[in-house]
Amino acid sequence: MNAAAPGAIVEVKALTKRFGGLVAIDNLSLEIRTGEILGIVGPNGAGKTALINVLTGFYRATTGTIRFTGRDITRLPRHRISRLGIARTFQNIRLFRRMSVLENVMVADKRHAIAPIKALFRRGHAQADVARAMALLDLMGLADRADHPAGGLAYGDARRLEIARALAGGPRLLFLDEPAAGMNEEETEELVADVRKCRAMVEAIVLVEYDMALIRDLSDRLIAMDFGRKMAEGTTEQVFADPIFMRAYLGLEPDDG
Numbered sequence: 221m222n223a224a225a226p227g228a229i230v231e232v233k234a235l236t237k238r239f240g241g242l243v244a245i246d247n248l249s250l251e252i253r254t255g256e257i258l259g260i261v262g263p264n265g266a267g268k269t270a271l272i273n274v275l276t277g278f279y280r281a282t283t284g285t286i287r288f289t290g291r292d293i294t295r296l297p298r299h300r301i302s303r304l305g306i307a308r309t310f311q312n313i314r315l316f317r318r319m320s321v322l323e324n325v326m327v328a329d330k331r332h333a334i335a336p337i338k339a340l341f342r343r344g345h346a347q348a349d350v351a352r353a354m355a356l357l358d359l360m361g362l363a364d365r366a367d368h369p370a371g372g373l374a375y376g377d378a379r380r381l382e383i384a385r386a387l388a389g390g391p392r393l394l395f396l397d398e399p400a401a402g403m404n405e406e407e408t409e410e411l412v413a414d415v416r417k418c419r420a421m422v423e424a425i426v427l428v429e430y431d432m433a434l435i436r437d438l439s440d441r442l443i444a445m446d447f448g449r450k451m452a453e454g455t456t457e458q459v460f461a462d463p464i465f466m467r468a469y470l471g472l473e474p475d476d477g
């Protein structure tokens with residue numbers, strides 16, 4: 221009962237999310253496999269963010285089930301889901317603008333919430349926490365701005381800080397909601413390298429993105445969504461070779477080059 225399908229860290233079955241009369245996610249089944257970067261693409265309003273919101277407990281599923289490492293998490297509140305090891309970034313950057321870059325990472329580490337009293341009496345915990353947060357900033361290329369206010373960061377750096385914050389609790393699964401939105405070409409290229417670094421730190425990444433070059437570079441598998449449903453699914457190569465996908469998302473005929 222509690223066993224996960226082999227290779228799947230998440231199994232979603234017949235998931236539906238309604239907002240009044242609007243069906244944002246429509247009877248969607250999918251799995252997220254251990255070790256993969258799963259790309260999710262689709263036009264505005266397709267239900268991509270709603271899917272992240274339901275899988276991370278920000279919204280409650282209307283019907284359907286979500287299993288994480290075999291465990292049913294469909295009805296768990298989001299702080300419990302977060303503690304199990306599911307983290308996300310937001311389509312609209314959410315940082316504490318007046319706090320330092322370092323503090324932003326430290327307050328995001330949900331491990332403090334598990335045993336706050338124990339943590340209080342543990343000697344030297346603060347130093348270990350600082351070191352861990354600094355290591356994440358280093359990974360994201362932000363260590364030199366650790367004591368700057370987060371509100372002063374350039375756009376690409378703010379997005380990178382979002383990712384560092386999401387990694388702070390040591391998650392097993394990471395959702396990135398349009399990490400390249402608003403980035404220029406150079407920032408997007410750096411983002412590709414950053415997401416590859418994240419890959420080594422988590423068991424799977426789900427990447428929601430419009431930038432098709434980024435999706436193609438990073439994703440092992442792809443799911444194309446529209447109207448809350450799955451329109452195409454397969455390896456990235458397969459989906460990019462799919463004529464329906466090419467017309468809908470790239471406006472191209474499949475053999476246009």
Ligand SMILES: Nc1ncnc2c1ncn2[C@@H]1O[C@H](COP(=O)(O)OP(=O)(O)O)[C@@H](O)[C@H]1O
Binds near residue numbers: 243264266267269271
């Ligand atoms: N909190 C909400 N309340 C009402 N409708 C919502 C809410 N969140 C999303 N929706 C609707 O659900 C559909 C899917 O939205 P969303 O998941 O944000 O799309 P995407 O991220 O693919 O652009 C849209 O029609 C949107 O208006």
Ligand SMILES: [Mg+2]
Binds near residue numbers: 268269270311
């Ligand atoms: Mg969205």
